Amino acid sequence: MTLKTVKTTVLKSSRKLGLLGAVGRSSWRTRRLLILCYHGVSQHDEHLWNQALYLPLDTFRRHMELLVRNDCSVLSLGEAVSRLRRSDLPPRSVVITFDDGPYDFLVRALPVIREFGFPVTVYQTSYYSSFNRPVFDVACSYLLWKGADQRIEGREFTGVQGLLDLSDEANRSAVCFQIRQVAHRTGLSAAGKDELLERLASALKVDLGHLRTNRILHLMKPEELNQVLGEGIDLQLHTHRHRMPGDRTLFAREIIDNRNFLAEVGQPSADHFCYPSGVYEERFLPWLSDLGVQSATTCDPGLATRTTPSLLLPRIVVPSALSDIEFEGWLHGFSHALPRRPIRRHVPVG
C-alpha cells in the first residue's frame, strides 16, 4: 500500500467521523495560515509533461469550489501576513499564490479567479516578461518530453557525441541539465538560447510554432501585467531572472530590478517575496530584511503560525496529482499532521 493510499484512507475515515471538520473548526487551525502555491494552468498538455508545475483547468476550478464548500477565509497575502502577526486570523484562512506569472495565468486561471472573486498574489519574475519568448529551461524540458520517441545526435546540444536517450524522465532530466549547463558555460545570450530551442525543436520534430503562437511556457507581457493589476491581482517579488546569486550585491540587484519592473507595470508596492524554486539560505534573510522585504515564502509544506519567521513562510505546492480529499485535508489543517514526502521543487525559470 502506498503512502498516498494510506493517507487517502485516513482522510476519508476522518471525514466520515467528523474529525476533519473538527480540526478545521479548532482554534489550533484558526491560529494557522495555509498558503497555496500554484504555477500554471494548462493551455494544452502541459500537465502531462510536468504534474508539479501544471494543473488541468477543471482541477484548478474544483480547488476554488472546494475553498467555498469548506467555508475557507481566502485573504490577500498582505492582510494574511499582518493578521497572522496579530493573532487575528479568521477560521480556515487561506492565501492563493501563483509563481512566475506565465501567460496561461491570464487566459486560464484569471477567468476562474474572477468568477470566484478571490484575492490572488502572483510572484512575478520579470526578465522573460520583457523578452517574451518561451522560458528557456522549462521549454527545453518540454521539448525533450514532446520528442521523447526521437533518436537524435546529442553533440550539438550537450557537447557529448552520441544519440540522446529520451526514453524516460530521468534520462530527459539529465539531458536537459546538460543542455542548460552548456548554455550557461558558453555564456549563451537569451537570443542564443532561443535559437537553440529552434534547433532542438527541429531535430526532435516538435512544433515550436505551436508554443509561440499560443504563448505556452511564455510569461505575461508588461501590458498584460498591467491588465491583471487592473483586475485586482497583486504582483510581488520573485527576482528578475529567477535566481539568487550568492554575492550580496548581485542578489540585491535581482530584487531591485524585479521591484522596479513591477513598479513600471503599475504595482504600487512590492515587499513580499518568494524564493525561486523554493531554495533559500540562512544568509539571505538579513539581505532581504535590508531590502525592505516584509515576508518571504518557501516551498516547504506546512502551515504558518504567529511565531514562524516572516521570511520563511511555508507553502503547499499544489501538484495536479493531489486528490480532492488531500486538498481538503490541507484546507482543514489535518494533513499537517500526516506523514509526507518533500514536494519536488519546480524547474528554475530564466
Ligand SMILES: [Zn+2]
Ligand atoms: Zn518560480
